[in-house]
Amino acid sequence: MRILIPIKRVVDPYAKVRALPSGEGLDTAGLKFEINPFDEIALEEAVRMKERGEATELLVITIGGSECEEQLRKALAIGADKAILVETSAPLDPSAVSTELAAWAKELQPDLILMGKQGTENDENQTGQRLAAKLDWPQATFASKIEKQSSGFQVTRETDLGEEVVAVAQPAVITVDLRLNEPRYIALPGIIKARSKPLERATPKTALTVKVKTRSYANPPARGAGIRVNSVDELVAAIAAKGVL
Amino acid sequence: MSRLLLIAFDESDLNSCGGFAAALGLPYDALLLSGSSAVGGEKIFQAGLAEIPTADTIAGLLAVFVHTYSHVAFVSSMRSKDLAARIAGILDAAMITDAIGIESPTTFLRPMVAGAVIATVDAEPPAFVTFRPSNFAAAELTAGTVVPMGMELAPRSQIVKASAKTAGRPDLSQAKIIVSGGKPLKDAATFESVLGGLADALGGAVGATRAAVDTGIAPNELQVGQTGKIVAPNLYIAAGISGSTQHMAGIKDSKVIVAINKDGDAPIFEVADIGIVADLFDVLPQLQAKLPGARS
Structure with missing residues (x-):
């Protein structure tokens, strides 16, 4: 089984990010960039599938500038076999990304596309579903458990009400949620080995046309700090005074 | 058109x-x-x-x-x-x-x-x-x-098993009052009795942090935050919640945020309308007894 894992380079998900004063973008000065944490969980799951003998080849792919090589090298160190960097400096949205990924999936013919449910920068939660639609493959989103079966997967999905178990045939697109696994730390041998693994630079196969354009970025009004109280009685009085009970 | x-x-x-x-x-x-x-x-x-x-x-x-x-x-x-x-x-x-x-x-x-x-x-x-x-x-x-409208469906992925809608408490995304807790709630039984007790007394819903869900203290559908539910109640009581950016993302539109935390430096106090540095196990039962309108 061949697994394709699309990854995204995002600004450090634990950093405090602000909009630039000009409103033209995010102020990422001095901040680190990482593999989108949900994509890292997807990659970890793929590596475990390979370790269990369920997968034979793990391909990671990203679309972006040459700076994304850093995240692809890390993915190779975690356990991917080959990385593809589709180079562009064009603005992207889930429509453009899913169209490009669909073109690659048709060429690479994976049995499974495993990816994060959303990127932590844009929080859009669209690309996996759009990709599945374009390929006309079944989809399972918000996966918290994936079991390989003879001709597909049994996936436990997180839902608004709790959980649901779905059976999906392969090839399929599965997007992963936080509780699927805990990604490993990268061991030194992995980092050294990753240097000799193939990283292909490619040009986009599609026009990368965006459907949604971001006009400006702004910081939301901050919530002002409130009051501190020193006893439960004061707390009760303060809550009651707000008139929200 | x-x-x-x-x-x-x-x-x-x-x-x-x-x-x-x-x-x-x-x-x-x-x-x-x-x-x-x-x-x-x-x-x-x-x-x-x-x-x-x-x-x-x-x-x-x-x-x-x-x-x-x-x-x-x-x-x-x-x-x-x-x-x-x-x-x-x-x-x-x-x-x-x-x-x-x-x-x-x-x-x-x-x-x-x-x-x-x-x-x-x-x-x-x-x-x-x-x-x-x-x-x-x-x-x-x-x-x-x-x-x-008739729908003739050709099934693709099949649902094998699904959790049923639990009756009783209001839905988190629509609740007017939410009592929410984190890891200090220790275990599922404590979480349910301490937070659930106050929530029921106020006719509210129960929420949880990612840490509480990850450690099995609370079920995943109660997670509030960037990747969980976005809530906007009139009153959000955060008990033992430090206030990660991801959690705050889910509660910012609450009308009144009350923070109860032993750690006076917890970031939750920066956004709370009313804060008390205290042990939630002391405060919550007293709130249940003293808040006007709470059923005991």
């Missing part, structure tokens, strides 16, 4: 759509996948599904159905994101996730980076939108003509 279709999974989902429909200001219809309603727009298409099938099973039919609309909108939820993005993908249409404001029918506001930044985005129709109802002033949906 500009026209909005609201797609709702059930009546309560549809009932949260009035504010968005009014703010967009276009004529509108509704498509109700399950249940029935006399309000919802000029036409209320009722599919009458006994169970909502997987997104890949119904998206194809819906993609054909929606093609005359300039806008197709859903209340933001896990299931709506699952479905809306699949239909948008089939149609290669624009999609705005988690709209919180409307400047014009082609310009929307949406949060990104866990709500730290608000983006203004432009999208040409046809546009799919999932929106957060609490960011739009409540408005009634108009009454209309009910149109029964």
